Amino acid sequence: MNKGKKRIFIILGLVTALVYAAIFGVLWLLVSSSSDFIRQITLIALMSVFVLLLLGAVLGVGGLVFGLLWGKESKQIQKISRSFMEISYPGVVRIGKFLGVTQEEIQDSYIKINNQMTVARGQHFAPSEILILAPHCLQKTDCPHKITIDVQNCHRCGRCSVSGLLKIAEENGVKLVVASGGTFARKLAKEFQPKAIVAIACERDLTSGIRDMKNIPVVGVLNERPNGPCYNTTVQLCKVQQAINYFLQAEED
């Protein structure tokens, strides 16, 4: 997995933590120069929250760097790192925008870190517990078959990635569903109740999906958009197979 891209989120996370630290410093100055008792108590309470946030940020960034360098981290540190990623995400996007880093680059970095953390957990799953969640935009727009109702309606003509995904799903004994949008994908995830998900989507949908599936491990595979967004997209089938292998191989350990 690409370390360079993963660094984007980590560096911006560090900058976000420094901004928190600067706010803490300003509050500290206000408290020390204030004479009003109630004002002081309020500021001390606020400061306590910031100290906790700062501590979480230090542990969170530390965990991310440790995971990036060594590929392993303890469950507790990973929990803190994940919480840090969630809390800092809005700040990271804002600061990234200010520094000229696009939201897509940040989301790409977020997905790569998520994948590394998910794989590092080495959780065990049976094939029937794994769900491949694919986006509807993979289907050729002129294909008349209703694969969002039932993916088995695909006639496997081979003009789009859906036939290849069906083959992978069958060979590995995992479930495959095709969702027509983010909301529908969440609904399907609820309905099928998988223990692990291999999600295929663009940077935006993958990031929001991963952030929503708090208790389900997700490995994200980016789709490719040679014809522009949401239109006749494709996916590298070998990456989907590799993502399934992460979950299945863990079971053989």
Ligand code: SF4
């Ligand atoms: S493989 Fe062919 S039949 Fe199946 S969804 Fe794609 S275009 Fe339609």
